[in-house]
Amino acid sequence: MDFSDVLHSRRSIRAFADKPVPQAIIDSILTDAIESPSSSNTQPYKVAVATGKTCQQLGQELLEKYRKINVIQRQPLPLKLFNAATSNAMPDGDYKPILGKYPGIFQDRRMHTGKGLYEIMGIQRGDKKARDAAMARNFTFFDAPVAIFVFIHPGMKFTALVDAGIMMQSLMLSATDKGLGTCPQGALGMWRSPLEKHFDIPKGYNLVCGLALGYPKEDEEVNSYRPRKISLDELLIPTK
Template identity: 80%
Template structure:
């Protein structure tokens, strides 16, 4: 693909086919991602790549935790507090997700994106069951055959997060160029413990998020969704007059 074509055709895929991704293709995508720039070439990131049985087992473990925590959230406050203290389902990720409302304009954009997605899927605003089921698909990676988890070394402070974001974009564009789809998922940063069962994570590295990788399922309407982007007037900070 031409670069612009890859950039504009990339989107978050939420329905993957069961077609396996060859190891050579995964390696090529990861090697492309390693061409990314980083602060003083520190490259303060590592990835854990889940495939096959490991991918399926992780998906079931994460899904189980999601259902448990979702159930706890619906309990009366005293029971909720007790369950939160005794349940192993509580998030134990290294970076806590934003809970509740996002600040200011970001909440408006978040709501607009959610509304657009659910409208496309025919999920009504009051259909909590359908919404929960759609959210649950995050934790089985939307049936992708590969899940990639991103770790950074916090010794590089905020630059590690910047560098990992650049690397992820390179990875996603490399996958797009090869006809694969991806979905970056902040939700996959909620639980670290299940990953420690399957991967020898180096000391000090912190889990940031995850990313689903595979071939998009054909004729799935959810894969057509593309939320609105900022226009240039909103994007550019104007000069003082």
């Protein structure tokens, strides 16, 4: 593929084939990602790569936590508080998600994107059960055989987030070029504790995002979703 085709064909993949990714390919994608620019070349990130049994176990552990909090959220207040304190399922990620509505136009874009995604999956707006099931698939990485967790060093403040984002995009474009699919997943930042069980995470690194990697499952409608991107006019700040 030429570069522009790689860029335009990358889309978030939410259904993966049951086909392992050879370690040499994972290594080559990561080696490409290392070429990314970073502030003062600090490269303030590290990744944990889960494959095989580790990937499966992590997926089950995260899914269990998601299921538990889903139940707790719907309980009446006293029980909710008790279970929140005792269940060990409460999110223990390093960054809190934005709860509730996003500000202004971002909420509109979020809703529009979510609506399109549910539509393509054939999920009705009021079908809470199907929506929960779709959300739950995040935690088993949409069946991807590889889950990558991105950590940053918070000592590098906001530049670490910029640097990690650029590195993730390099990784995703490299994967696309090799015929693989990816889905960046903020949802995978909700719990850190399951990762601690499987990886020796260096002290001082914060979990910022996860990423599913694998071969896209063919003939899956969800993988054909192409959410609307902003126009050049919406991107540009006009001159005075």
